[in-house]
Amino acid sequence: xxxxxxxxxxxxxxxxxxxxxxxxxxSPKNLSMAxxxxxxxxxxxxxxxxxEQSKDLPQNKLDEVATELADTLLYLIRLADQLDVDxxxxxxxxxxxxxxxxxxxxxxxxxxKYTEFDK
Amino acid sequence: xxxxxxxxxxxxxxxxxxxxxxxxxxSPKNLSMAxxxxxxxxxxxxxxxxxEQSKDLPQNKLDEVATELADTLLYLIRLADQLDVDxxxxxxxxxxxxxxxxxxxxxxxxxxKYTEFDK
Amino acid sequence: xxxxxxxxxxxxxxxxxxxxxxxxxxSPKNLSMAxxxxxxxxxxxxxxxxxEQSKDLPQNKLDEVATELADTLLYLIRLADQLDVDxxxxxxxxxxxxxxxxxxxxxxxxxxKYTEFDK
Amino acid sequence: xxxxxxxxxxxxxxxxxxxxxxxxxxSPKNLSMAxxxxxxxxxxxxxxxxxEQSKDLPQNKLDEVATELADTLLYLIRLADQLDVDxxxxxxxxxxxxxxxxxxxxxxxxxxKYTEFDK
Numbered sequence: 001x002x003x004x005x006x007x008x009x010x011x012x013x014x015x016x017x018x019x020x021x022x023x024x025x026x027s028p029k030n031l032s033m034a035x036x037x038x039x040x041x042x043x044x045x046x047x048x049x050x051x052e053q054s055k056d057l058p059q060n061k062l063d064e065v066a067t068e069l070a071d072t073l074l075y076l077i078r079l080a081d082q083l084d085v086d087x088x089x090x091x092x093x094x095x096x097x098x099x100x101x102x103x104x105x106x107x108x109x110x111x112x113k114y115t116e117f118d119k
Numbered sequence: 120x121x122x123x124x125x126x127x128x129x130x131x132x133x134x135x136x137x138x139x140x141x142x143x144x145x146s147p148k149n150l151s152m153a154x155x156x157x158x159x160x161x162x163x164x165x166x167x168x169x170x171e172q173s174k175d176l177p178q179n180k181l182d183e184v185a186t187e188l189a190d191t192l193l194y195l196i197r198l199a200d201q202l203d204v205d206x207x208x209x210x211x212x213x214x215x216x217x218x219x220x221x222x223x224x225x226x227x228x229x230x231x232k233y234t235e236f237d238k
Numbered sequence: 239x240x241x242x243x244x245x246x247x248x249x250x251x252x253x254x255x256x257x258x259x260x261x262x263x264x265s266p267k268n269l270s271m272a273x274x275x276x277x278x279x280x281x282x283x284x285x286x287x288x289x290e291q292s293k294d295l296p297q298n299k300l301d302e303v304a305t306e307l308a309d310t311l312l313y314l315i316r317l318a319d320q321l322d323v324d325x326x327x328x329x330x331x332x333x334x335x336x337x338x339x340x341x342x343x344x345x346x347x348x349x350x351k352y353t354e355f356d357k
Numbered sequence: 358x359x360x361x362x363x364x365x366x367x368x369x370x371x372x373x374x375x376x377x378x379x380x381x382x383x384s385p386k387n388l389s390m391a392x393x394x395x396x397x398x399x400x401x402x403x404x405x406x407x408x409e410q411s412k413d414l415p416q417n418k419l420d421e422v423a424t425e426l427a428d429t430l431l432y433l434i435r436l437a438d439q440l441d442v443d444x445x446x447x448x449x450x451x452x453x454x455x456x457x458x459x460x461x462x463x464x465x466x467x468x469x470k471y472t473e474f475d476k
Contacts, residue, residue, distance in 0.1 A: 029173035039158035040278035048468035054148035070213035094189035111405035159397035167349035230286035267411035277396035292386035308451035332427035
């Protein structure tokens with residue numbers, strides 16, 4: 001398992017941008033575009049596959065997808081940093097909210113949005 | 120600073136899906152769609168703002184964006200887990216690759232793709 | 239100006255998919271992914287440009303963007319066809335709705351969403 | 358069938374933006390973001406559905422999707438107009454290119470990208 005963490009990556013990305021004078025390009029607006037483009041590049045690998053096929057990628061495809069997952073995480077960390085948002089705290093709060101919004105007895109086995117329960 | 124980490128979130132999301140019997144919906148294909156939708160929801164907040172405005176969000180907007188950042192991270196962790204990809208290791212390898220692809224003396228102050236450097 | 243129209247393109251795309259036996263891949267779900275990927279490829283051209291630069295693309299870039307615009311239109315037509323939605327009628331109805339939702343006296347010069355008027 | 362066409366919609370959208378003084382927001386950069394966001398909103402309807410379910414939407418869902426398809430077309434027309442690209446001509450050229458790139462005898466029944474054909 002990796003010993004690197006989000007905080008270390010954040011500082012390394014900061015340094016990467018600083019030394020290349022790229023902060024001028026790294027507005028939250030631009031980073032949100034780059035993040036969305038990377039997430040889309042992940043999806044591109046899956047668009048013509050069945051769900052079953054998507055669970056069983058050949059190794060060379062899996063390596064390509066792993067690189068796109070990495071790009072997505074790096075832009076996400078960078079965007080959160082530029083907005084001064086603590087990404088892990090926000091994620092923890094969101095999963096706690098989801099646990100309340102989707103109680104097991106109502107959500108079990110269906111993909112309805114919580115606003116559609118009891119309809 | 121948050122004391123939670125990616126690995127803890129991964130296990131918590133696994134448990135969340137298991138208890139709700141949501142693994143049937145969480146194919147890599149579907150998760151790649153959900154991830155892309157969430158990244159797009161981040162971007163929606165910035166689409167009509169100038170770059171300068173995007174650096175100075177009012178607190179209520181920033182809170183909304185933080186929630187979308189969290190959703191994006193959660194789907195990214197979940198997708199990597201379903202593909203059995205170590206997200207942090209992949210990110211570390213990618214940033215090392217970027218450091219080689221964009222040497223400071225060539226990349227300083229310009230946003231060209233590395234393939235467009237004067238070779 | 240082009241003499242081709244949406245309806246002609248729709249039938250040509252239908253024939254294209256039929257002769258290649260691609261209808262098996264052209265579920266609305268898959269086409270919605272392909273459409274989103276193409277829209278993202280348009281955006282990729284603009285992510286590091288300023289708004290001003292985006293108004294003044296060099297010809298070779300403009301040609302590339304035109305090809306992505308075309309891809310996006312083709313998937314959009316194909317998706318609407320598979321869903322049996324009349325794209326032009328839907329567009330006409332939506333612009334009429336927008337004209338009511340964004341009256342000139344309230345919307346002039348601001349980019350607020352209509353739900354935020356008078357706040 | 359609708360009697361409106363792309364060219365009519367283009368002029369109507371131009372007038373819509375002019376009277377509301379929205380051209381200041383309608384840079385190609387911003388419009389590419391709005392287009393991508395709308396395409397993603399289409400996809401959101403399909404993310405948890407199977408491919409089969411996506412072919413058989415209930416009428417209320419289909420109406421919602423039709424509205425998102427319309428939004429996507431409107432932003433696409435508007436973006437092409439701001440870039441001075443003739444959308445229909447570009448689409449016609451692209452489908453002709455696709456017909457050459459994906460010859461029936463090679464493409465029949467498989468979704469491989471043309472670069473992956475056995476050469």
